Amino acid sequence: MSLIHSTAIVDPKAELDSSVRVGPYTVIGAHVQIGAGTSIGAHAVIEGHTTIGEHNTIFQFASLGAVPQDKKYAGEPTRLIIGNNNTIREFTTFNLGTVTGIGETRVGNDNWIMAYVHLAHDCVVGNHTIFANNASLAGHVTINDWVILGGYSLVHQFCIIGEHAMTAFAAGVHKDVPPYVMAAGYRAEPAGLNTEGLKRRGFSAEQIANIKNVYKILYRQGLPYEEARAQIVALADTAPELAVFKDFFAVSERGVIR
Known part of the structure; x- marks a missing residue:
């Protein structure tokens, strides 16, 4: 029995492991590679030069690998690379990289990414992170391992958030956040350490x-x-x-x- 729903549109050039599940009405483009055990829900769109690893769960209506929201982008074959064991919830948007950046957007392993999260071009996300609903990264942002972003957190372009750091609800990160530090406020300020975490x-x-x-x-x-x-x-x-x-x-x- 096929694991690809009959209404899904998968380009013949796409490379999907035989164990990949694809839900109804999902669209997968020609330059997409998806590893073993990954599950993709209904109505998702995965396009561009996108590589997705093993045992990821991608929920309905996700948009992965669309062109960057950058006026300078001129169709270059930049990439989106996603690792293993990630949960990617509904209405997430992960864009390709740009040639004026590092050429790719990268997501590591074991990340929990909730609904409506946006990853702009050339972002780098490490491992074991949690992004609550509507957290958004501008271009060229680096999120290191074990970071937690509170709901509606916004991160300015080129910012770095260090390992084990955390942002509060609706934090506006306009400068770098050192490792372990909690950041809170519209113009985020240090608010202690996530000691319990x-x-x-x-x-x-x-x-x-x-x-x-x-x-x-x-x-x-x-x-x-x-x-x-x-x-x-x-x-x-x-x-x-x-x-x-x-x-x-x-x-x-x-x-x-x-």
Whole structure:
């Protein structure tokens, strides 16, 4: 029995593993590749040079691989790459990359992406993230592993959100968010640490204390940003959980939320 519904339109050039399920009225384009065990609901559209890995669940009405919302885009064969074990809910929109960016939009593994989420061109999403409903990324945004975006969060183009960071409902992220930091507000400001989340992920009391110390250096001691950053980078070699700060500051160009 075919796992592709009779009303689905799948281009003969598309490459689908024999175990892929495709729901009614879904459209899949010629340059799409989909790995084993992935399930696609009804009325989804997957187009462009899009590669989807294994065991993903893509719900009805998702739009993956459409051309970027960028006036400079001129039809170049840019890509959307999605990893394994992701849940992608209804009405999500993931766009292709651009040649003025990195040429592709990337989503890693084990992400939980809720309804109406938008990923613009050239975004990079890591692993184990949660995007609540209507969270939206502008172009060239980087979301690192274990990040949680609250509902209706908006992230400005070229921003970076560090590992284990979290945004509150309707946060407007206009600068980079350091690892572990909670960001809240229309123009997002630091609002503490997601301590309970870290405990659930297995961080020890000592590790959390080290992270709290970094937060104090950055936000509580009144230090100039460059001085605080230098102190934190020096600490990054003293404990594994702090190493992410060194990597974060090496690539952060917009400055951090203050």
